[in-house]
Amino acid sequence: MSVLVLVEHDGKTIKDATLATVTAASRLGDVDALVVGHDAKGAAEAAAKIAGVGKVYVASSPALEHQLAEAVAPIAARLMENHDAFVVPATTTGKNIAPRVAALLDVMQVTDILSVEGPDTFTRPIYAGNAIATVKSKDAKKVITVRTTAFEKAAADGGAGTVEQVDAAGDPGTSSFVSAEASESERPELTSAKVIVSGGRAFGSSEQFHALLDPLADKLGAGVGASRAAVDAGYAPNDYQVGQTGKIVAPEVYVAIGISGAIQHLAGMKDSKTIIAINKDEDAPIFQVADIGLVGDLFKIVPELTEKL
Amino acid sequence: MKVLVAVKRVIDFNVKPRVKMDGSGVDLANVKMSMNPFDEIAVEEAIRLKEKGVVTEIVAVSIGVAKAQETLRTALAMGADRAILVQTEEEVEPLAVAKILAKIAGEEQPQLIILGKQAIDDDNNATGQMLAALLGWPQGTFASKVEVSDGATVTREVDGGLETVKLKLPAVVTTDLRLNEPRYASLPNIMKAKSKPLATKSPGDYGVDVARRLETLKVVEPAKRQAGIKVGSVDELVERLKGLGIAK
Numbered sequence: 001m002s003v004l005v006l007v008e009h010d011g012k013t014i015k016d017a018t019l020a021t022v023t024a025a026s027r028l029g030d031v032d033a034l035v036v037g038h039d040a041k042g043a044a045e046a047a048a049k050i051a052g053v054g055k056v057y058v059a060s061s062p063a064l065e066h067q068l069a070e071a072v073a074p075i076a077a078r079l080m081e082n083h084d085a086f087v088v089p090a091t092t093t094g095k096n097i098a099p100r101v102a103a104l105l106d107v108m109q110v111t112d113i114l115s116v117e118g119p120d121t122f123t124r125p126i127y128a129g130n131a132i133a134t135v136k137s138k139d140a141k142k143v144i145t146v147r148t149t150a151f152e153k154a155a156a157d158g159g160a161g162t163v164e165q166v167d168a169a170g171d172p173g174t175s176s177f178v179s180a181e182a183s184e185s186e187r188p189e190l191t192s193a194k195v196i197v198s199g200g201r202a203f204g205s206s207e208q209f210h211a212l213l214d215p216l217a218d219k220l221g222a223g224v225g226a227s228r229a230a231v232d233a234g235y236a237p238n239d240y241q242v243g244q245t246g247k248i249v250a251p252e253v254y255v256a257i258g259i260s261g262a263i264q265h266l267a268g269m270k271d272s273k274t275i276i277a278i279n280k281d282e283d284a285p286i287f288q289v290a291d292i293g294l295v296g297d298l299f300k301i302v303p304e305l306t307e308k309l
Numbered sequence: 310m311k312v313l314v315a316v317k318r319v320i321d322f323n324v325k326p327r328v329k330m331d332g333s334g335v336d337l338a339n340v341k342m343s344m345n346p347f348d349e350i351a352v353e354e355a356i357r358l359k360e361k362g363v364v365t366e367i368v369a370v371s372i373g374v375a376k377a378q379e380t381l382r383t384a385l386a387m388g389a390d391r392a393i394l395v396q397t398e399e400e401v402e403p404l405a406v407a408k409i410l411a412k413i414a415g416e417e418q419p420q421l422i423i424l425g426k427q428a429i430d431d432d433n434n435a436t437g438q439m440l441a442a443l444l445g446w447p448q449g450t451f452a453s454k455v456e457v458s459d460g461a462t463v464t465r466e467v468d469g470g471l472e473t474v475k476l477k478l479p480a481v482v483t484t485d486l487r488l489n490e491p492r493y494a495s496l497p498n499i500m501k502a503k504s505k506p507l508a509t510k511s512p513g514d515y516g517v518d519v520a521r522r523l524e525t526l527k528v529v530e531p532a533k534r535q536a537g538i539k540v541g542s543v544d545e546l547v548e549r550l551k552g553l554g555i556a557k
Contacts, residue, residue, distance in 0.1 A: 291537035
């Protein structure tokens with residue numbers, strides 16, 4: 001089977017999500033990669049080095065700089081004439097583009113796969129991860145998005161792919177980029193952080209949330225996350241949100257502080273390697289999934305912990 | 310300007326889904342069902358556009374079982390003007406839903422179609438994008454802000470922060486959580502909604518084949534994590550963190 005992977009990149013470098021997607025794709029067959037962008041030579045060269053990648057197709061034009069779905073989808077659909085599966089990381093970029101490609105190909109997308117069980121069979125989470133479905137695709141061609149935390153990353157070096165320019169046409173001109181507002185943070189991005197400290201509503205205010213969590217995160221080199229309750233209460237911006245409706249994360253260590261462990265939050269972090277919970281309620285559901293728990297007042301524990309690290 | 314809003318009847322978001330013993334799916338018998346939360350946000354956004362005078366008519370559409378009428382009545386009670394139920398007992402996948410909605414869009418000629426970004430049952434996050442592709446329209450997905458004048462300016466929730474795009478109309482918008490807080494329907498409006506027009510159609514009326522492309526082989530509960538140990542002090546926790554190699 002010939003598989004086309006959409007490369008997630010920022011022009012110069014490729015995102016880790018791409019590496020996990022290559023691993024998933026390689027379970028299906030031979031992997032080629034598609035880099036769409038403007039002036040994305042660095043990303044194309046990096047993609048060619050990924051272990052297991054054959055051809056790297058590069059579609060480059062100024063109109064593609066922001067990888068808008070309207071412009072990217074026709075390019076991917078054209079390349080799919082010679083490929084059997086289009087495999088895309090389930091990032092916001094991938095989730096925006098993949099279904100558009102699927103519809104152009106008249107294919108029902110297989111969303112957010114956790115494993116490859118066979119050439120047309122996959123597992124995927126449904127009901128916010130409360131159930132895992134095994135599904136078999138009857139479509140001749142597949143369009144698949146990958147939950148990247150469920151797959152090991154392919155080696156970023158060692159590959160010897162060949163770069164090939166392809167037709168970049170297809171932008172219908174119906175959409176245009178206006179602006180981007182990056183979240184201001186020098187901390188690691190949640191989806192790639194090795195350690196995450198995450199806070200809940202128990203922090204009581206935005207000031208306390210940051211005053212307590214930021215120093216701890218700095219000590220641990222951690223990303224900062226939040227429960228939906230904390231986001232809804234305005235303690236943290238929405239892009240901090242970990243959970244089914246926020247980000248799905250799986251760091252080496254996830255420290256949940258003042259988070260009770262609602263289903264919707266657990267769905268976003270339960271694949272973390274080690275979960276540490278700090279909560280004053282010893283019956284909080286978070287302790288049922290935590291590897292290490294500490295019962296107590298976060299306003300005492302967090303400063304002490306920060307100091308002792 | 311006319312707006313089409315798509316709504317889905319799903320398990321209520323406060324209910325914990327239970328996997329059936331035979332592994333055939335999730336047990337929905339005698340379970341509270343509600344409008345998909347992201348679709349409520351879509352309905353609310355359409356109503357706010359109408360209140361601003363941008364939109365003149367809101368048509369709510371649902372594709373599903375006969376009881377999805379209740380979901381449409383909720384949309385009507387919130388403020389939609391009329392409703393279309395495309396009734397089928399099949400579980401319709403996003404691709405087929407998008408095909409039906411595209412046909413309805415052909416008949417109704419809306420300038421904007423607003424949908425929830427994903428349904429909380431099958432979690433596909435695909436219908437809006439598929440619909441936009443089938444219609445050849447631009448898409449503003451995961452919207453946290455929508456402004457409509459000669460086009461639609463949509464601020465999108467993306468992994469690294471926010472992205473704003475400008476879309477020519479007609480366009481498809483899918484909603485994220487922060488876009489708005491949906492209103493509750495008042496009792497008088499619930500009563501009034503009962504007399505608002507609701508047309509019932511079938512997928513056949515639109516010539517759409519709703520046969521599934523994905524066959525569900527089995528549905529199981531996720532592997533459970535084992536509860537670990539509790540430590541008694543911060544010092545013990547620090548020792549554990551050292552053991553994990555994340556503290557020195």
